[in-house]
Amino acid sequence: MIVDAILKRILKDGSLTIINHAGLRRVYGEAPIPDHGTGPVPGPATIRITDPRFTRKFVSGPELAFGEAYMDGTLVVEEGSLYDVLGMMIHNLHRYSRASRFFKAHWALNRGLRWIYQHNPVHRAERNVAHHYDLSGELYRQFLDADQQYSCAYWPPGVADLEAAQEAKKRHIAAKLLLREGQTVLDIGCGWGGLALLMAREHGVRVTGITLSKEQLGVAQQRARDQGLEDLVEFRLQDYRRVTETFDRIVSVGMFEHVGVNHYAAFFDRTRALLKPDGVFLLHTIGRAEQPGGTNAWLRKYIFPGGYTPALSELAGAVERSDWILSDLEVLRVHYAETIRHWRERFAAHRDHVVNTLYDERFYRMWDFYLTGCEVVFRFDRQVVFQAQLTRELGAVPITRDYITDDQRTAEATARRGGPHWGTPVMRETG
Known part of the structure; x- marks a missing residue:
């Protein structure tokens, strides 16, 4: 599973359980999230993704995939809160994204195209x-x-x-x-x-x-x-x-x-x-x-x-x-x-x-x-x-x-x- 391999590489702190459309359950996180001293520490969370096309969408663009799935109701937070889910992801991306060629390539492309996106006459x-x-x-x-x-x-x-x-x-x-x-x-x-x-x-x-x-x-x-x-x-x-x-x-x-x-x-x-x-x-x-x-x-x-x-x-x-x-x-x-x-x-x-x-x-x-x-x-x-x-x-x-x-x-x-x-x-x- 492509998404599983990508997430295992970056989701190391905290505890996030993802249940896919077929009912397969995966748990990510091996250590507690440290206290940053900046506010509430994200707690454990479970999300269910009901869209069978999510993997393809994630590979095309992970930020859009997660956001649109939540908007459309195909990403459901079953345990914890959306704050816990996104807080865990942001913490881990900040700390471990350099270990992921997928995210490094994705962000490099995004930065390279910013001159087009920010053309604001x-x-x-x-x-x-x-x-x-x-x-x-x-x-x-x-x-x-x-x-x-x-x-x-x-x-x-x-x-x-x-x-x-x-x-x-x-x-x-x-x-x-x-x-x-x-x-x-x-x-x-x-x-x-x-x-x-x-x-x-x-x-x-x-x-x-x-x-x-x-x-x-x-x-x-x-x-x-x-x-x-x-x-x-x-x-x-x-x-x-x-x-x-x-x-x-x-x-x-x-x-x-x-x-x-x-x-x-x-x-x-x-x-x-x-x-x-x-x-x-x-x-x-x-x-x-x-x-x-x-x-x-x-x-x-x-x-x-x-x-x-x-x-x-x-x-x-x-x-x-x-x-x-x-x-x-x-x-x-x-x-x-x-x-x-x-x-x-x-x-x-x-x-x-x-x-x-x-x-x-x-x-x-x-x-x-x-x-x-x-x-x-x-x-x-x-x-x-x-x-x-x-x-x-x-x-x-x-x-x-x-x-x-x-x-x-x-x-x-x-x-x-x-x-x-x-x-x-x-x-x-x-x-």
């Missing part, structure tokens, strides 16, 4: 964004925090609540931007507007938020009206390549993953041209703490077409070639795993609503696989988050990092006291 970028972000807004409300932050939260000591962690993330980013009243800020990939509105509300800056999602744009614009911040915040349906003004500050959170390696030079050249000489650019992006690779085939097909998370060597090289100064770099480890754990648990709690009202069982299983798979790669593999602070001049930011913590704590204390608040709250009738 404006029209394709718009289509790729719509594929994911123009889903029902109600779907995202099932699992995100109240401010609808769809990016990695920040978990300082003592913070255990998703809402508080997302507020900490926004203020952490604002502190790195050195915001001052009256400055102009460009928010590239502004999502539903939460960060832009916080910056305007707490710092009195004028923010232009741009997105390629019509669904997100409508929500963000309504939120600006509801909060009386229309004079300070403008949201547009616009690609960053078509912005013409210059700004004191630029921020981009969770958007760079959609740019594509082919377009890094254009991205950094364009953002540099949009920033004033003494300005600051804060880039928050998922990255890989390893050498460059390719995007998971299942994730690329079903969740993020055109997406890619860069290695630091790719990010730094592109920054240097565009003549930026990397003035600060922070690597957030495990923060995203904790964020996604909260999303996954909230999503599971609303399963019936997603299946019966919003979409269907297959869609739910697709997103369950997506959220669980992403959580385990941030726990047991080399996925991290980079926060890169970029400037055009050496003296644009202080020469020590104390100001980041000081500004964040000041903003948190001011918010607890109920101010400052720029703009006039709008009273609206209800009912």
Whole structure:
């Protein structure tokens, strides 16, 4: 059995039982999974695969085969959980994949073709964004925090609540931007507007938020009206390549993953041209703490077409070639795993609503696989988050990092006291 031979070579830790369509049972794993110190250790699990074509599909593409089988209901978790199954697989692939010529060849091919998959001119970028972000807004409300932050939260000591962690993330980013009243800020990939509105509300800056999602744009614009911040915040349906003004500050959170390696030079050249000489650019992006690779085939097909998370060597090289100064770099480890754990648990709690009202069982299983798979790669593999602070001049930011913590704590204390608040709250009738 081809799949059996491949799995025996890599599944050495933990205990995974696979029952195939003919009822044949195979057990993989010879030693306990060590505690990584990054979260719950995957436990023993049993899966049943009912599709007789699974072997052929696995050999053609293991990532697609497992993901599609779970979506279609032909891969059933009979003991343990999907977290246990995927966590065990990711742990073992990270540790033992070099011993498998099959996986090495598969990943080499995937990396070699990434230039095709990541070709994202404006029209394709718009289509790729719509594929994911123009889903029902109600779907995202099932699992995100109240401010609808769809990016990695920040978990300082003592913070255990998703809402508080997302507020900490926004203020952490604002502190790195050195915001001052009256400055102009460009928010590239502004999502539903939460960060832009916080910056305007707490710092009195004028923010232009741009997105390629019509669904997100409508929500963000309504939120600006509801909060009386229309004079300070403008949201547009616009690609960053078509912005013409210059700004004191630029921020981009969770958007760079959609740019594509082919377009890094254009991205950094364009953002540099949009920033004033003494300005600051804060880039928050998922990255890989390893050498460059390719995007998971299942994730690329079903969740993020055109997406890619860069290695630091790719990010730094592109920054240097565009003549930026990397003035600060922070690597957030495990923060995203904790964020996604909260999303996954909230999503599971609303399963019936997603299946019966919003979409269907297959869609739910697709997103369950997506959220669980992403959580385990941030726990047991080399996925991290980079926060890169970029400037055009050496003296644009202080020469020590104390100001980041000081500004964040000041903003948190001011918010607890109920101010400052720029703009006039709008009273609206209800009912």
